[in-house]
Amino acid sequence: MNNLFPVFLKLEQMQLLIVGGGYVGLEKLEAVLKNSPDTQITLVAPDISSEIQQLAQKHKIELLFEPYQRKHLDGKNLVIVGTGLMEVSQQVQKDCRQANILVNVADKPSLCDFYLSSTVKKGDLKIAISTNGKSPTFAKRFREILEEILPDSLQQTLDNLQSIRNRLKGDFEYKVEKLNEITNVMKNDKN
Numbered sequence: 001m002n003n004l005f006p007v008f009l010k011l012e013q014m015q016l017l018i019v020g021g022g023y024v025g026l027e028k029l030e031a032v033l034k035n036s037p038d039t040q041i042t043l044v045a046p047d048i049s050s051e052i053q054q055l056a057q058k059h060k061i062e063l064l065f066e067p068y069q070r071k072h073l074d075g076k077n078l079v080i081v082g083t084g085l086m087e088v089s090q091q092v093q094k095d096c097r098q099a100n101i102l103v104n105v106a107d108k109p110s111l112c113d114f115y116l117s118s119t120v121k122k123g124d125l126k127i128a129i130s131t132n133g134k135s136p137t138f139a140k141r142f143r144e145i146l147e148e149i150l151p152d153s154l155q156q157t158l159d160n161l162q163s164i165r166n167r168l169k170g171d172f173e174y175k176v177e178k179l180n181e182i183t184n185v186m187k188n189d190k191n
């Protein structure tokens, strides 16, 4: 079964809590900042790595040097946990469930409401990759392949299509038909 529903979040309009300030916390923080560098983030952990402290100076990151407590969820829309400690992970997951806040526990699929994906970005094009949790390493490798093969000229194509879209006159059906006609060239001839 592969029933995950993908969405693209406007994370910069939300309040994110990250629990854990070690290696995993840094990895997830970097994944967030790569896509949404202006996200308002609170990161809580008794020990916070120097790499994270450096990132906090350049981004909107509040650091709390203390153990996780229930009150840290106040006002948060989304939570990512990366402490490597099962008791902490389970406690945060339970608290999030009660508060109706979506939670990702890094590397613990059974405790996740959502998974992080590998992401490819070429200008305005963004592709999110999931393997349904089967192999994050495959997701990473596939990202690398897509990053390599997608041409930089894609942005020009998107800009052109947007300007045509804005200039098209007529009703909705006409516009849809016209835009499909123009982009038909992208389809393989054999189809």
Ligand SMILES: C[C@@]1(CC(=O)O)C2=NC(=C\c3[nH]c(c(CCC(=O)O)c3CC(=O)O)Cc3[nH]c(c(CC(=O)O)c3CCC(=O)O)/C=C3\N/C(=C\2)[C@@H](CCC(=O)O)[C@]3(C)CC(=O)O)/[C@H]1CCC(=O)O
Pocket (backbone or CB within 6 Å): 027, 028, 031, 104, 105, 106, 107, 108, 109, 112, 114, 115, 116, 117, 118, 119, 129, 130, 131, 132, 133, 134, 135, 136, 137, 139, 140, 143
């Ligand atoms: C895509 C990416 C996004 C990100 O995290 O940013 C991501 N993991 C990445 C890398 C990666 N993670 C791990 C390795 C080591 C090799 C290996 O084990 O394969 C590598 C590879 C590396 O680092 O080279 C360890 C690992 N990960 C999970 C488990 C537990 C398990 O599978 O049961 C374990 C074993 C832990 C242990 O043994 O202790 C689980 C999850 N990892 C996910 C996402 C979710 C599923 C995504 C999907 O559907 O494919 C899911 C389910 C939950 C989540 O964490 O959100 C990011 C690549 C970013 C990029 O570079 O593009």
Ligand SMILES: NC(=O)c1ccc[n+]([C@@H]2O[C@H](COP(=O)([O-])OP(=O)(O)OC[C@H]3O[C@@H](n4cnc5c(N)ncnc54)[C@H](O)[C@@H]3O)[C@@H](O)[C@H]2O)c1
Pocket (backbone or CB within 6 Å): 019, 020, 021, 022, 023, 024, 025, 044, 045, 046, 047, 048, 049, 066, 067, 068, 082, 083, 084, 085, 088
């Ligand atoms: N590839 C690499 O470069 C590299 C480097 C180091 C570690 N690792 C791997 O990463 C894993 C360890 O990473 P990690 O991030 O899980 O552990 P970590 O020890 O790096 O960090 C744990 C974090 O959790 C915090 N924490 C502990 N109790 C807490 C609580 N009650 N509330 C909030 N925060 C709390 C700690 O203060 C710390 O910030 C290991 O599996 C190791 O193999 C990889």
